[in-house]
Amino acid sequence: MSTYTLVMGASTNPARYAYMAIERLVQNDISVKAFGLKKGTVGNVAIDNELVDYPDIDTVTLYLGPSNQPEYYNYIINLKPRRVIFNPGTENPEFYNLLKASGIEVEVACTLVLLGTNQY
Numbered sequence: 001m002s003t004y005t006l007v008m009g010a011s012t013n014p015a016r017y018a019y020m021a022i023e024r025l026v027q028n029d030i031s032v033k034a035f036g037l038k039k040g041t042v043g044n045v046a047i048d049n050e051l052v053d054y055p056d057i058d059t060v061t062l063y064l065g066p067s068n069q070p071e072y073y074n075y076i077i078n079l080k081p082r083r084v085i086f087n088p089g090t091e092n093p094e095f096y097n098l099l100k101a102s103g104i105e106v107e108v109a110c111t112l113v114l115l116g117t118n119q120y
């Protein structure tokens with residue numbers, strides 16, 4: 001069974017960290033799904049702009065600021081990921097509490113650093 005990382009806040013702009021994260025995840029042989037405001041692709045990864053009930057999401061890595069997260073709380077919780085990574089600038093104690101109450105691990109870290117140090 002394959003599990004996936006969902007990049008929330010994906011972008012087709014190569015200067016964005018979400019774009020870099022998708023590239024690095026793929027380079028590390030991690031299966032990726034992506035959600036962003038605009039459809040597009042990063043390499044071979046399609047960016048969906050509609051919420052999809054993806055099966056087998058292990059990790060959600062957030063690239064959405066705290067003020068943009070509330071509308072996705074239920075969606076992310078209902079995916080039942082093992083963990084949610086809050087990248088720099090996405091820290092949100094309110095969401096941490098909701099995730100923990102649902103049995104989902106919270107990790108405040110940088111996906112790029114985790115990948116670069118083999119801690120992903």
